[in-house]
Amino acid sequence: MKLHEIGEFGYIDRIAKRFEDMSSPGFLGIGDDCAIIPCNDSEDYVITTDLLIEDIHFLKDRITPVELGHKALAVNLSDIAAMGAKPVGSFLSVGIPAETKVEYLDDVMLGYHNLSRKYNVPLLGGDTTKSKEYLTINVGVVGKCLKGSARLRSMAQEDDVVCVTGFLGDSSGGLEVLLHQLPETKDNLHLVRCHHLPEPHVNEGLWLAKHSVIHAMIDVSDGISSDLLHILKASRKSALIDIDKIPVSETLRKVALSQDWDLERLITAGGEDYVLLVTLEANSFKEINTGYKAAFGKDLYQIGNIIAGESCIKWIRNNDEIVLHQIGFNHFNKA
Ligand SMILES: [Mg+2]
Known part of the structure; x- marks a missing residue:
């Protein structure tokens, strides 16, 4: 069997299984x-x-x-x-x-x-x-x-809202600029900067974790279609995501339009934005967002909901369910 047949995550599963016999109370492993x-x-x-x-x-x-x-x-x-x-x-x-x-x-x-x-x-x-x-x-x-306050991928609950802490797609837009050697305009350089100088949302994560209504968290490293799926698999839930609600910077919109990029692919499957993807109690969203905005001067962007079902993302665009073939980044998959 070749590595690309099981992909990065299939390989990690094989390693994790080997060490299942060594789990200890209070420890969390792979x-x-x-x-x-x-x-x-x-x-x-x-x-x-x-x-x-x-x-x-x-x-x-x-x-x-x-x-x-x-x-x-x-x-x-x-x-x-x-x-x-x-x-x-x-x-x-x-x-x-x-x-x-x-x-x-x-x-x-x-x-x-x-x-x-x-x-x-x-x-x-x-x-x-x-x-x-x-x-x-x-x-x-x-x-x-x-102790016990770490937010795990397995903590998402049905009816939670799904939020992100920043724009998606800027980093993969920057990668496109680099790969296609586009001219160094202000907008292009901004996207490249997002790709090369990601700002980790350390303070945002600490602030969010102080609130018990914040459930699962993950950072967006491989694109939400992949990272959200990690939460859904670990939590045994599904999600409904409204593509129109995914926050996109004006810069990315502008450059994507002028270059005829597939914006939908960049924001759903583009990785390395390093914003946080968070699920939280729907009833508390308004209050949490008000506090979050006061602390960080920006919104938590609500992009969908956690629903019942086994590890599936349902994508909505213009109020219609659509099929997306994007998958996030996965080492060893054939291009
Ligand atoms: Mg991560």
Whole structure:
């Protein structure tokens, strides 16, 4: 059997099954944005790790080293945010081709350090090794939260509303700009910036997790058609999503129209926006949104509802149910 036949998530399932015999009370293993390890009587640790490989996750001649350092940490902080936890320290391991300039590596660390300072997350260790050809970056982040307060993918409840904390599609729009080498207009550069400098919603995640009516959370790394499905599978629910309600930036709308991009694909299957996808009690939405808006100066965008059923997303457009063939990003799937 070839790897592409089972895909990234089929492969992860095989690994998880092997370790099913080693589960311990209070621990949460493979299958959420972070693992959970009990810390003390009142707190849990949450831990995540993410690997970035040159030419797979980033194009070295397109992303600046400062942006690369930022992004390597940001994608991990985003997973901590998705648990509703506070990041407390990071680990960084790099595989480096020997001819890499030290100044380049210094700039990678400048971007990493700037974001570390922003969220007060010290670098606590890691590893450096020689790589034959490609720059490889692995980051791990440890976070903390009150015991039992971490938000899991399995927590969505029927009738919850589904919200996102920011625009979708800007990052994949930026990737399109890069891949098609579009001119450096203000709008195009904005989209590329969204792709290279994602802002993890750490403070938003912490704020949301303080409210018991917030149920499941996940960060949008692979596109909502894939990330929402993770919540639905873990929670054994389905969802009704109104494509017209998905928040889209004016910049993306404009560029997508001028370039004849499939906007629907970008906002449903485009990844790396690193906003949070959240489900919460419908009755509390107004109150939560008022508080959220006061705290962050922006809305929680309501895009649909959790409904009964087994792990299916029903898409609505212009009040009609439509069939979407988009799937989010999945390593090992054939293009
Ligand atoms: Mg995640």
